[in-house]
Amino acid sequence: MSYERLVTGATAVGIRVDSGVVLGAERRISYGGYIVSRxxxxxxxxxxxMAMAAAGLVGDMQTLHRILNAEIMYRELVTSLKVSVRAAAKLLSAILYSYKLMPFISEIIFGGYDEEGYHLYVxxxxxxxxxxDYAAVGTGAPIAIGIIEAEYRKDLSLENAADLAIRAIKAAISRDAVSGDGIDIITISKDGINEKSVLL
Incomplete structure (x- = not known):
């Protein structure tokens, strides 16, 4: 009996600096050697x-996003208090753990801003x-993390941190066949969330 390994492929990164948090991921959806979507x-x-970047099964990422978003909105509505980033990460951890017998096939980088400052969790x-302070997940993570480690400083501007995230993902894309086709970046600061896409 033979088992074929299902490689979903992805590269996602997160960087926390003094002025904010950057999360990014490439856009290719693949199963094994087949590209499902670009x-x-x-x-x-x-x-x-807050935001999350993920690697793994896309359906699992989307489901986790919907569950977590709904839970946070409900808690903030009921308590009239803003959920801290740490509490949101712990809530996501509890959701993941509760499915440990049939786990979500996703690695997640979660980040955000609250009154305590900026946070990044893996x-x-x-x-x-x-x-x-920084992380990379997915099949391209070993390459991406090398780029980030070589240039990371806590005092980088948010714009430079976003550029570093893009360069790290581009390097991973160049070596990882199941990553590619563009990059989505979210930056989080005290002024809110900004999104941008980079076409390759």
Whole structure:
């Protein structure tokens, strides 16, 4: 009996600097060697202060985004208080852990802004949560993280951090056959969320 490994492919990165958070991912959706779409979205806004970038199965990413968005909106409506980024990351962790017997096939980078400042978390498919200054997930992560590590500084401007994220994803795309076809970037600052797309 033989088992074929299903490689979904993706590269997503996150960078936290003094002036904000950057999340980005490429757009190619592939299963094994087959490209399903060149216009997939793997970066998602959550409210007006948080976002997530993901690698893995696109349906799982979309479902997690919908569940988390609804939960945060409900909690803020009921309590009349803004959910902190740490609390939102812990909530996402609990959601992931509750499905550990049939896990969501997604690695997630989650970031945002609250009254404590800027935060960036990395979560695996069963809910472990690690806060960090920068991260990369997906099949292109080993290449992307090398680019970020070589140039990261906490005092980078948000614009320079976004450029670094784009360069890291471009480097991954050049070496990872299942990543490609454009880049989506979200920047989060105290002024809100900005989105942009880079065509390749």
């Amino acid at each position: 216009a997939g979205r793997k970066v998602f806004k959550i409210g007006n202060r 979560l695996d498919p069963v809910g472990s949560v690690i806060e960090d």
